[in-house]
Amino acid sequence: MDNFERTEQNFQHVCNTLTRRIKQLPNFGGERKKVAIREAETDIDEALRYISEMEKIAQNHSQRVRLQAKVKQYQQDIQKYKRELQLAQNTSSNSVNNPFLSGPEDYQSQYDNQRQHLLSGSNMLDSTSDRLLRTHQISEQNQQIGENILMDLGKQGQQLRGMRDKLDETDDNIKSARKIMTGMARRLATNKVILSFIILLLLGIIALIICLKWLR
Template sequence: MVAENNEQDHFSGYEQDFYSLQTNFNKTIDTITTTSTADKRKTIINTAERELSEANDIIGQMERELINAPTPSRVRLQARLRLLKSEGEKMKRDLRRASLSPLINQDREDLLLNMNPESDLDASTIDQRQRLLNGTERLGESSRRLEGSHRLALETENIGVNILSTLKGQRETLLRTRDTLGEADSYIDKSSRTLKVMARRMATNKIIIGIIILVLVALIVLIVWSKLF
């Protein structure tokens, strides 16, 4: 039990470090999307990549800790680790999306600049490019929704694992209670048999005492009768 608690404390410490690093990473991503200078954006992207690498190192350390974790707590710790891995994959996607966002915005600006009466572009081509950009936005939105659903599924799985662990503990308690009741029934049966034996012995003793009394009375009557006659 002490080793299990220590293992969970280690995992909690790793989780706190991970989420703290993720908070800084998200701030860095926001800075990337609002920075217009290419050199500065590159520097910020390098910072985000370094933070992402540190997050992966934390996950790797947690995987190594999980190998030596006690079996009863390993299932819960695996669920928590899967959740962090999911967050790590999301960080990778956010960094990739933030790195590509200036290119997408530039394509959109070029498209808007080319949409003028003197443009040689065919109207259908412009419309196709606009639809392509709209489709890209919809795909990004769908991807974010799927990420949210996946995160919710992992959280639900974690809750389910905790519930199963609680039910397992309650089952073990009920089994121990049943064994205790079985032992109590065994003791009660032994006590009942002992009382029955004692009751039979008391009845036998009463019969013997009654016979002795009758014999004594008969002897007294016989002695008295012999003296009188």
């Protein structure tokens, strides 16, 4: 039981006492009636303090909407008690139309009916609040999933950019190697031509030497 429920129980206890006082008030007279009126007014002041306390608790409660609806209903109940107290002050037990003695139901029954009606409305508010809470939780989960997907896509994008940079670097290396190999092939062909020329020159010199020997 939280603070609001404990305060609510105290409020209902005061209201039950107040209901009995208002119901009995027409039976009193003189000084006894004045004392009963003061006691009822004290109960109303105490009930108002409990309402003020419940109102403060409801402001920071997780079910604020439902509890504030309860507080509003309780405030209306207090106004009703004030009107009934004013009426009871001017009503005696000998009155023909005594609403406190001949009414079809007493104040406790009226209070219980109103309280049951309020509880039904509170249950509906609870169900609505629960559905809204579940919807909010699902929305947060979807948002978190979306953020995770965006983070994964960002990481994959970085990886793809890194791979593209590596491919560009590899392509540059291949181009450089191709240029080097082309240069080496050209130098190799040039060396072959020079070597062939040297061989032919040597063969010519050898042949010339042989011819000179034979001529002598």
